[in-house]
Amino acid sequence: MRYQSEDTAGRAAADAQGGLPAPRDCETLVLLRAFLRPILETAASWQDILVKLSEKGYGLAFREGHLVILDEAGQGLCTGSSLGIPLREIAARIGRPAVRASADGHAGELH
Secondary structure (H helix, E strand, O other): OOOOOHHHHHHHHHHHOOOOOOOOOHHHHHHHHHHHHHHHHHOOOHHHHHHHHHHOOOEEEEEOOEEEEEOOOOOEEEEOHHHOOOHHHHHHHHOOOOEEEOOOOOEEEEO
């Protein structure tokens, strides 16, 4: 039987409901910022962000009005805000994303 910590279990439950990922510790966020933030800061379009994240094994979703970076398993890893570059800043630079919303309206994907 595989053991799952409370933090991991809570994160999995939030992802199953299309919610936001649980907050990460500061060391993890420093590494994620160094690795992922340049993609969000320099991409020329939303499609460019999607391609560059995919090349590194990550995905992109929108949940509760936030940009969410997905890990290789499709689970929420962090938000753009937690990387220091919220959705509104990216949208101001490259335009608003065309998002296809889920049936409940709480989550979506690039259209």
